[in-house]
Amino acid sequence: MGMKFLKKLKKFFWPDIYEKNRINLFEKFSFIKRFFYKRKNFAYIRSFSDIVFLSLIILGLFGPQEKDKNIMLFLAWGVWWTSLVFSWFFLGRMWCAFCPFPGLARLLQNLNLSLFKNPPEIFKKNGIHLATALFFLIIWLETTTPLTSSPRYTALFLLSIVLLAAFFGVLYREYAWCRYLCPLGRITGVAATMATIEFRPDYQICKNCKEAHCKKGKAGVRPCPVYLGAVAVQNNLNCFICGHCLILCPYESPAIYLRHPLKEIILNKGKGITCAYVIPFLIGSQLARFLVEKDFFHNWALGLGISSNFLFTLLFFWFSVSLIIITKLAASFFRVIEDPILGKFNLTIAILIPFAFTGELIYRSKYFLKNLGDFFPTLGRQFGIESLLKWGFII
Ligand code: SF4
Ligand code: SF4
Incomplete structure (x- = not known):
């Protein structure tokens, strides 16, 4: 059973x-x-x-x-x-x-x-x-x-x-x-x-x-x-x-x-630069980008006595390098998964690739949805069409 x-x-x-x-x-x-x-x-x-x-x-x-x-x-x-x-x-x-x-x-x-x-x-x-x-x-x-x-x-x-x-x-x-x-x-x-x-x-x-x-x-x-x-x-x-x-x-x-x-x-088993660098850097950048948008981020930078941009850059690299190390370590732990069809296979790769790209979709969609409601009012302001100003909404 x-x-x-x-x-x-x-x-x-x-x-x-x-x-x-x-x-x-x-x-x-x-x-x-x-x-x-x-x-x-x-x-x-x-x-x-x-x-x-x-x-x-x-x-x-x-x-x-x-x-x-x-x-x-x-x-x-x-x-x-x-x-x-x-x-x-x-x-x-x-x-x-x-x-x-x-x-x-x-x-x-x-x-x-x-x-x-x-x-x-x-x-x-x-x-x-x-x-x-x-x-x-x-x-x-x-x-x-x-x-x-x-x-x-x-x-x-x-x-x-x-x-x-x-x-x-x-x-x-x-x-x-x-x-x-x-x-x-x-x-x-x-x-x-x-x-x-x-x-x-x-x-x-x-x-x-x-x-x-x-x-x-x-x-x-x-x-x-x-x-x-x-x-x-x-x-x-x-x-x-x-x-x-x-x-x-x-x-x-x-x-x-x-x-x-x-x-x-x-089939690729995550070989090559895809897994090694692009994915950790993409996820690292997303973690840093999501943090930048938090209210506490600027106070955090002030508290540390550095600019927000510098803190973002530090976090971007810190998250990315940490993820590279984690994927390398995970690769050595998970390396020996053997499947009759798939052969040797590192699970972290199958997990991280979809994470990285759905993370990007969430980040981009957030911008889209946040600004969508202002589409018509912006159009109205740009081209002087008064009636469009009241078509705004908030998501
Ligand atoms: S090699 Fe190119 S042109 Fe020739 S059959 Fe394949 S797809 Fe067609
Ligand atoms: S890029 Fe376009 S032309 Fe080239 S292999 Fe792909 S489908 Fe064919």
Whole structure:
């Protein structure tokens, strides 16, 4: 009885990671397949996001600079950030397929204003470290500077990423910035490892494919924007699920699958930088960020005779380094869990990854919900529409 119950429990919580236990969404829902194969759909959504993004930058640079009079702040930090984080769980890295940051780079490349070089090896080796460091720099700036309350700073921040992506687009072919250096892309890729969908080829079909157009492109159609191609996709880290390679594949090998969200984390066994640094730093930053918002935080800093920013920085590193030590220690305690299916497995990894990303979702949603009620009044104040002022509410 007891064993039976335990077996049932295991079946319920332990994801079945066999390939056949995923659902091919192209087969099950043909409208999804049609949507992905009709490439214009993606072009329309991308153009829409480029226009919205450009409007945000213009509003930030030239609109009112008071926090409660410029709607771009809420749209950028509340709507955009929160929906990006929300998308991690359901769409993997698909956000990057519509991301406006490489918009200018794409335009310049379409105008042939690029050297179209191959990205150097150093990007492949060290890009991840730089991107991760940049991500935590953004989090630090968000908390310690007026970035999120200044429309101009926010616009300059967005613009600087667009210009960086454009700079690399002028030097290198396709999206070197997105693949190797973008801080948001990096964290999105890590989070995408626990998404409920995956884009994968049928490796049996690919084995016999001589052309591999999905990777190399073909006459008149550029290759995969991030130097992968369906044939090289083995995890959710780098693939945008943009579907571009669908039209390059003559055998309809790639498809989108619904899967257990923990499948990839378990298959990877939390190897690599995902577990070692990104996750402890993300959770460490969240603990510090949540503390900053507490009433006692500033008194605490005063009592210690240091500035709030310095205390935040100390806590950020203290929590992060402590978590790195805890995960290392836990790894040595839990190392020898043996499962006939999973092999050797460190439980702390499966626990911490979802914690880190749901923590981020909570943090972002809090900002969104706190400021949502002021959306219409801010719009009213910005554009002088009196009637909108009374539409405010508090969550
Ligand atoms: S995805 Fe298509 S084009 Fe790419 S290797 Fe497989 S069969 Fe060939
Ligand atoms: S592998 Fe295919 S779906 Fe993934 S990023 Fe490249 S072109 Fe897009």
